Amino acid sequence: MNIRHHFDDATLMAYAAGTLPEGMALLVACHLHWCPACRDRVKHAEAVGGALLDSIEPKSMSANALDDILSRLDDEQPTVDVSPTQSVILPKDVPAPLHSYINTSLDNLPWKRLGYGVHHIDLNLGSKGTTRLLKIAPGVSVPHHTHSGNELTLILRGSYSDEIGRFSAGDVADLDGEIHHQPIVDTDQDCICLIATDSPLKFSGLMGRLVQPFIGL
Ligand SMILES: [Zn+2]
Missing domain, CATH: 1.10.10.1320 (Anti-sigma factor, zinc-finger domain)
Incomplete structure (x- = not known):
């Protein structure tokens, strides 16, 4: 990777x-x-x-x-262990910490259709922000938006590009409210991401404002 x-x-x-x-x-x-x-x-x-x-x-x-x-x-060895310990064989695009939440492969998830080539799964992890998986079809452009809080994105499969660069499996986008971006998914396959926010996104274009109530992001 x-x-x-x-x-x-x-x-x-x-x-x-x-x-x-x-x-x-x-x-x-x-x-x-x-x-x-x-x-x-x-x-x-x-x-x-x-x-x-x-x-x-x-x-x-x-x-x-x-x-x-x-x-x-220099002398101390901190005892942090984030390496996988379980014996089940994981799909290569599902990291172990996520597998304990979804317990299946990305292809077997009960994706909900949002329209515009976007499907999602809400992990329902409490009231502070949202945590969801997004599956975005090849070539789809996510409406231009900024962030009112922090947003973390981890690419699990596929890739996209925005004003910052190109992001593919394993990459993270660590964004705060100053970033204004429009991700476009590469055309070869779906892009599946894990996205966690601590407050809602703010869409800026007309299309974005129309879409937001339906996507609920
Ligand atoms: Zn890293």
């Missing part, structure tokens, strides 16, 4: 601190399943966070405490 797009540091720090909503944490875990580079970044973030917590003593934090902590990191 040739992964070219990764998470922001802020997203991985929030994951390491356990402060992401469930859907976003699931999505990060799925990318980590495939991405050794981001697994290393999370281990480092957790080691720094743990060492900082260990060293907090009221009124006794020395001026060079951070130096002490950072020098200790």
Whole structure:
């Protein structure tokens, strides 16, 4: 798997601190399943966070405490394990953390049709934002939109391009409200993504505003 797009540091720090909503944490875990580079970044973030917590003593934090902590990191081996442990054989486009939620292959899911070449599955992970799988037909252009919060996307199958670049299996798009984009799915196959948001999207074009009530994104 040739992964070219990764998470922001802020997203991985929030994951390491356990402060992401469930859907976003699931999505990060799925990318980590495939991405050794981001697994290393999370281990480092957790080691720094743990060492900082260990060293907090009221009124006794020395001026060079951070130096002490950072020098200790070289000796400590954080015990983070996000590698797969189960013995079932997974479809190659379903990372283990996601499989425990859907328990089947992407092709066997009960996809619901939204129209415009888009199907979806809502994972129903609580009230803070949405977590869903989207299956978008080859060549389809998603209406131009911006984000009022954060949106994480993990490509499971296929690929798309937008103003940022080309995204294919294993890649993540880590977007905040400043991004204004219009993804277009490549023409060779469906693009299936896991998408987690912490607030609704804002569509900007006329078509987008017409479509939004039907898609419910
Ligand atoms: Zn990565």
